[in-house]
Amino acid sequence: MRVVDAFRESFGAEPQGVWHAPGRVNLIGEHTDYNDGFVLPFAVPWGVTAAVSRREDGVVRVRSLQAGEPVTVDDLDRAEGWVRYVVGVVWALRAAGHPVRGADIVVDGDVPQGAGLSSSAALEVVVGTALDELYGLGLAKMEIALLAQKAENDFVGMPCGIMDQAASALGEEGRALFLDCRSLASRTIPFDLxxxxxxxxxxxxxxxxxxxxxxxxxxxxxxxxxxxxxxxxxxxxxxxxxxxxxxxxxxxxxxxxxxxxxxxxxxxxxxxxxxxxxxxxxxxxxxxxxxxxxxxxxxxxxxxxxxxxxxxxxxxxxxxxxxxxxxxxxxxxxxxxxxxxxxxxxxxxxxxxxxxxxxxxxxxxxxxxxxx
Missing domain, CATH: 3.30.70.890 (GHMP kinase, C-terminal domain)
Incomplete structure (x- = not known):
């Protein structure tokens, strides 16, 4: 797996795990999510794969196979560009009181460029999913989605609704996800084309x-x-x-x-x-x-x-x-x-x-x- 090879090359060690989170396409329900309405997205076969290990020193080191050399972040607020989507999740977890210190992260994305299939949500959710497991936080999938949304809203500065992160976290093969964006109640609906x-x-x-x-x-x-x-x-x-x-x-x-x-x-x-x-x-x-x-x-x-x-x-x-x-x-x-x-x-x-x-x-x- 090339993300593992890149992790070894970048950090000189084996990752503690590899995770994947998909992008999404929305079947219907556009611009309704931030109006407390209904949406019906589904997760797509493309997304972001991340090789991750935890660190104990509070430092986050991040590399994207689409963006070049590793970036070292010891002050989250000083992160720039796409790296803010990654460290924003660390920030959101810490702000919620979770004992997340640092991490080494290599990500590899295959979401088609310019397609609007929410690669940013996939990036946030894969980082949240990995850190949840590595730090033993025991978060539910919707909790990870909400923390990913908080990272994008309050750290990156994009006022998105919850749909993209929820679809990435809760998607199921062969099914669309009906989500009530007010109550956050959800259920999957068969969508076998x-x-x-x-x-x-x-x-x-x-x-x-x-x-x-x-x-x-x-x-x-x-x-x-x-x-x-x-x-x-x-x-x-x-x-x-x-x-x-x-x-x-x-x-x-x-x-x-x-x-x-x-x-x-x-x-x-x-x-x-x-x-x-x-x-x-x-x-x-x-x-x-x-x-x-x-x-x-x-x-x-x-x-x-x-x-x-x-x-x-x-x-x-x-x-x-x-x-x-x-x-x-x-x-x-x-x-x-x-x-x-x-x-x-x-x-x-x-x-x-x-x-x-x-x-x-x-x-x-x-x-x-x-x-x-």
Whole structure:
């Protein structure tokens, strides 16, 4: 295993263990997590693998096979760049009163670059999972997810919801994860595409628009302001959508319309899956994309073209997935339509002079776990 070889090379010793945490793709439920709403992600086969040993001197040494030489951190606050996602987990564990001292860590990621499949959450969760075991903390998987989220919110400074970390920690093979982001109650839902002759294609646009910088935080602020104006704790509590919209204008009105209807779409899609009607979820995927494009305004030309061309090529439904402004779209496709969808998307991009997107199937994978 190359992460073990790199650990030996970097630190001159064997690691005490190797762990893996996956990235995620969100089937439906976008920008609902920080509004105390519902989400339905699943863990993907790609993620971050970490070889880790504990240290007793408070020092954290970190190397990424994607980033070069090891970095030594003896003052967590002075960490920079991607290393903050790693030491932020150490910081969160210590802040929660756990006796975590130091660690030697080598990480190796295979999440496709630019795909928006949450490699940052996978990195946080794999470090949390490893340190939990090495220090004998006895944390539940959701506790690890919450500490990883705290690291990203309060140490890295990204105001993400809990979905990405929860999917990485709690994912199960062949199942999607239904998560109530208020109560943190969760259950897995069967999502066996192979048995239905279906594939879920990820269309990785590979683009990231600078417009996205700060836009995530703005959308979250819009939602919080709207909730205050409506006198509710979170937009999840809006039960009379028409009445709520009558009290709002502009961006806040549009954000509320998306969040409330998206929560309903999550519940409707779960109902179809539990009824065995996997083939019928496409219309909900389409509706989700239109809402994200028009009401939440987080799509972009590359995502729109990916979705529209996939549907024209025969997909049963498609939508952007993730935070937006780039990253990936997903398309639900029958096995006999995969090539026509692939060709339709590729041709649409070529006509516009855009780089050909990567297209690959994703199946629900297992969550964070020890490998050796």
């Amino acid at each position: 192979t048995a239905e002759g279906l594939q879920l294609l990820i269309i990785n646009t590979g683009v990231h628009h600078e417009l996205a910088d700060g836009q995530y935080a703005r959308r979250r602020e819009d939602c919080e302001n709207a909730a205050k104006r409506l006198g509710v704790d979170a937009l999840r509590d809006v039960t009379d959508l028409a009445g709520a919209l009558a009290k709002l204008t502009g961006d806040e009105r549009k954000r509320v319309q998306h969040v409330v209807t998206e929560n309903h779409r999550v519940e409707a899609l779960i109902g179809l899956l539990r009824a065995g009607a996997v083939r019928e979820i496409g219309a909900l995927l389409n509706a989700s994309h239109l809402s994200l494009r028009d009401q939440f305004e987080v799509s972009c030309a590359e995502l729109d073209v990916a979705v529209e061309s996939a549907v024209r090529g025969g997909a049963r439904g498609a939508r952007m997935t993730g935070g937006g402004f780039g990253g990936s779209a997903i398309a639900l496709v029958a096995d006999d339509k995969v090539e026509s969808v692939r060709q339709a998307v590729t041709s649409a991009y070529a006509e516009r002079g855009w780089a050909v997107p990567e297209i690959y199937p994703a199946t629900p994978a297992a969550g964070a776990r020890r490998l050796t």
